[in-house]
Amino acid sequence: MNLEQIKACLQAAGLEIIQESDLANGTGTQLRLQSGAIVNSYHTGKFNVQGKNQDPVKECLGVPAPQAVAVNGGAAVAKPVLSKVFVVYGHDNAARTELEAMLRRWKLEPLILDQLPSEGQTIIEKLETTIAGVNFAVVLATPDDEGHRAGHEDEKAYRARQNVVMELGMMLTLLGRKRVAILMKQQDNMERPSDIQGLIYIPYKDNLQKEAGLLLAKEMQAQGYPISLANV
Template identity: 40%
Template sequence: MFNLLISGNSESWNSSPFELERSRAAVEYTADEISERYKFFDEKAIQELKSFPSLFVIENEALESRIGYIINIRVRQNSVVIDFEFDPILPCLKIGAIEDLRVDIDLGKWELSRTHWVIKDEPIFEILVRKGYISQEQFDASLALKEPSAPVVSPVNEGAGQFNSSQVFIVHGHDEIAKLEMADFITSLGLTPIILHMQPSSGRTIIEKIEYYSNVGFGIVLYTPCDVGSKVGDLTGKYRARQNVVFEHGYLIGKLGRPRVVAVVKSSVETPNDISGVVYVSLDEQNIWKETLKTEMRSVGYQV
């Protein structure tokens, strides 16, 4: 998830703050599900928006674009005022970069010609690294700079055969809304959600981070339609979760045991068919999934 702010004033990003008509904030070019979560700018929405990376762009890329963060949001009757700062490590994006990212970030046909603020459900840093606009080293250094302010969870080692029943490990793909909703739900139960990218690496590789932070009593794996896959020769594909999600699902089953891991499935997503006895729960609009998850957690000793 990231913020994309586009202004027709070439001096908008010279200094903070920036003021925008409220009707153009978190509404235009924003998916309905995302817009409903953020367009009212309540306290929770503001905190989440401040945690997302942001691209600051001048209409039609008249100047180079910048990467940074929103640090404060003030809501007025007809406008929204944001304070912002640029990332001191990440470079400017050359003129034409945003256009080059059009497909990757789902940029609307005339979007670059319109002053507005949109929230995009795309992994912007992953895209920028893959396209060569920033290096992995620059991204790691930028992340390390922000880590001290990120919510940090210390894993609890309760000994062999014991499980930490105050934390829940959440595995997710690119669906940020599903991830945020699940984290909100776990927090509402008085538990601590552990989301891997929010924990400091401290020099660890991804697999080492998974090992280090998965000393929990329960794991939730979000199967969301992030990828498309099919057998060789098939003309049509099926929606699938990201490969890391399937891998971490299997890892948690091996480490915690099947009763302590539940997969939550959003929409029509292909699920692995070679693991028997796996619990799959539908992320339904009636929120029945919440009661189902509480039942599963209670069965392994969680007080929820």
């Protein structure tokens, strides 16, 4: 999570930054909040939270809480908690940032392909490796491209980017229809990226959280994600 994403998340949560300064040896940036909390953001993409009133900041940035344990025959067994969510998006960076901040406020960990290390893998290999530990994907279908049948310019309509359609297909194959939600921005002007029946389409116009957040949270709850609707 880079500095700009941290700042956007804090701003969306109403956490005011009162001071921004460089860390020692140029390793990153320190953000001081009005609440007394401190966020150290490093150029490596890592960050940590210090100071007072850390809980709201950690919740906003998606720092996972300690896992609960269940006792089984006297032995403590870690209880698995679903938290990772794969995010697919096109050219609408503002929508991606809004979605990422919302997921982090729900104490989830959004995984975005271009923010993950490639380690010499092809795009398809990277997708397959990343999705191995994920149980849900959210696809942002935004009106980034235009298209129509050859010779039928009157049918011109907005479309999602080709990479979005490709990654959507992979998510459906790897996770199944119930574990993939497609957020359709301005759907009245959009051509749906697939004519497959039974997909989860959630439309919204301008405010992603207000118009699509509750429906998305309910779909993810149904797949085992511990989202409190009181926080949506």
